Amino acid sequence: xxxxxxxxxLPKAEVHAHLEGCFEPHVLxxxxxxxxxxxxxxxxxxxxFAGLADFLHFLDWACxxxxxxxxxxxxxxxxxxxxxxxxxxxxxxxFNPTHWDAWHGRLPAMVDALDAGFKAxxxxxxxxxxxxxxxxxxxxxxxxxxxxxQLIAMRHPRVVxxxxxxxxxTAGRTGPRFADAFAKAGAAGLRRTVHAGxxxxxxxxxxxxxxxxxxxxxxxxxxxxxxxxxALLVERQxxxxxxxxxxxxxxxxxxxxxxxxDRLRLAGVPVSLNTDDPVLLxxxxxxxxxxxxxxxxxxxxxxRAVAQTSVDASFANPDIKRGLR
Ligand code: ADE
Ligand code: ZN
Numbered sequence: 594x595x596x597x598x599x600x601x602x603l604p605k606a607e608v609h610a611h612l613e614g615c616f617e618p619h620v621l622x623x624x625x626x627x628x629x630x631x632x633x634x635x636x637x638x639x640x641x642f643a644g645l646a647d648f649l650h651f652l653d654w655a656c657x658x659x660x661x662x663x664x665x666x667x668x669x670x671x672x673x674x675x676x677x678x679x680x681x682x683x684x685x686x687x688f689n690p691t692h693w694d695a696w697h698g699r700l701p702a703m704v705d706a707l708d709a710g711f712k713a714x715x716x717x718x719x720x721x722x723x724x725x726x727x728x729x730x731x732x733x734x735x736x737x738x739x740x741x742x743q744l745i746a747m748r749h750p751r752v753v754x755x756x757x758x759x760x761x762x763t764a765g766r767t768g769p770r771f772a773d774a775f776a777k778a779g780a781a782g783l784r785r786t787v788h789a790g791x792x793x794x795x796x797x798x799x800x801x802x803x804x805x806x807x808x809x810x811x812x813x814x815x816x817x818x819x820x821x822x823x824a825l826l827v828e829r830q831x832x833x834x835x836x837x838x839x840x841x842x843x844x845x846x847x848x849x850x851x852x853x854x855d856r857l858r859l860a861g862v863p864v865s866l867n868t869d870d871p872v873l874l875x876x877x878x879x880x881x882x883x884x885x886x887x888x889x890x891x892x893x894x895x896x897r898a899v900a901q902t903s904v905d906a907s908f909a910n911p912d913i914k915r916g917l918r
Contacts, residue, residue, distance in 0.1 A: 596886070600879035601680035604917045605900035606907040607867050607878055608786075609811045609834030611758070612688040612707070613652045614870020615672050616659075624658040640873050645760050645792055645843050648873070652692045655873075660695035662706040669710030673719040675871060679878035682720050682917045683909040685786070687756050687811075689727035690740070700726075700743050708751045723753035723908050725786055728774070730759030730767050737774035745781045753908040754784035758811065761793035768800025775805040784808045784908045786834070791845055795819035802831065809834060809906055814845070816862070817853035823860050832863040832906035837885060838876035839869035849888035858899070865903035 622636050632639060633654060642648040659665055669686075676684050688707065690696065696703040704724065711722050726744055728737045737757075744752055755778040757771060775785055787805050789797035791812035798816045801807040802825065813833035816822045826833070835854045839845075846852045858864045866885060868876040882899070885891055891899070904917045 596883050597879050600882040600886070600896070601678075603680065603882065603896055603900040604904065605681050605878070605882075606865075606903045606909060606917065607676060607679075607681050607684040607686075608809065608832075608865055608903055608907050609836055609867035609869060610672070610684060610686050611870050612668055612672060612686055613656055613692050614868075614873045615668055615675070616655050617671075617872055620667075621655055621658060624664070628658060630658070640875070642843065642873075646763065648843060648870075649760055651873075653694070656692040657694040659693065662702070662709070665703065665706035666710035666713065669707040669722070670714045670719075671710075673711060673714030673722055676722070676878070677719045681878055683722070683904070683907055683913050684720065685723045685725050685753060685908050687725045687727050687758060687786075689729055689756075689758055691729040691732065700740075701747055701749075704747065704749050704751060708749070711751065721909070721913060722751075724749075724751045725754040725756040725784075725908075726752055727756035727758045728771060730757060730761055730764035730788075734770040734773065737771045738777070741774045741778045741781075741783075744778070744783065752783070754786050754808075756786045756788070756811070757805070758788040761789065761791070761797050766796070766800065768797075768804035772804045779806050786811055789813060790815035791840070795822045798822055798826075802829075807831065808908075812836060812840070812845075814840065814853050814857065817857055823857065823862060826857075826863075827861040830863055832865060832902060833857065834867050834906070835864050836867045836869035836876070837881055839874050842874045842876075849884060852888075854885065855889040855891075858895075863902045863906060864899060865906050866899060867903075 618639050786809045787801035787807040788811040789801040794815050811834045866881040
């Protein structure tokens with residue numbers, strides 16, 4: 594439609610998306626068939642999730658099928674293609690090594706395979722992408738420290754940040770456990786982005802800021818429950834990578850009318866719009882803008898400001914950022 598075309602035309606970046614959320618159903622069905630593995634449910638209902646825990650469990654199954662270099666490169670190329678189709682000029686994309694059974698103990702090979710897809714994409718004129726490598730909430734502090742040591746040893750130019758994702762509800766308070774690893778990553782020049790305020794309340798966001806040194810918060814929406822926290826986000830201009838469709842599909846909020854993204858924006862918190870797990874959750878970047886426009890009556894100035902926030906909040910280098918104004 595004309596409205597989606599307008600959303601595509603906004604100069605913007607995506608700062609919160611997971612490669613684990615980019616599998617096409619027919620591709621998974623084909624890989625499963627080739628491996629002689631049954632689908633967990635019929636293909637038409639493959640992407641029906643009961644909530645975050647069920648969703649994360651599915652990621653392990655899907656990622657387990659991506660067991661060759663070509664499959665990873667196909668996935669990363671496909672993400673860059675979606676980005677271009679949405680009119681974005683850059684993305685920080687998250688992947689979490691724990692989900693990828695076939696690649697355990699082979700992080701450098703995994704990053705190289707994803708990098709090959711992104712390089713091919715750039716060669717074809719698709720947007721550049723930075724990688725955020727993620728710790729899972731349920732891992733130990735030692736496992737997080739080991740991941741950081743590997744990232745520092747690799748110094749791969751594609752890797753821009755350390756991340757933490759997964760389910761905060763089952764892992765309890767994880768900020769203290771990962772504080773050392775995040776401090777070391779920061780000192781080594783990696784940026785830091787932290788899932789919080791999705792499956793945790795405001796306390797997860799406080800920890801992300803005070804214990805993990807977060808440059809950006811993934812989701813962060815439940816910060817709305819604590820006015821002092823909202824004030825801190827505004828004062829420090831810490832950006833949130835908000836994913837409205839994800840929050841509805843995974844049942845964090847029942848509707849956009851209940852979702853706090855516009856209240857956070859009006860309070861002065863830097864908010865961007867993102868897809869989280871675009872294919873699995875049925876989200877597109879231009880669609881997120883269009884739905885917020887419709888739900889909150891955003892005019893062109895607001896849309897442009899949110900899009901600009903996405904660029905400012907990204908870990909893109911200054912040259913790329915300048916090109917996205
Ligand atoms: N991994 C992929 N998507 C996620 C989400 N929405 N929350 C936590 N971990 C995730
Ligand atoms: Zn996420």
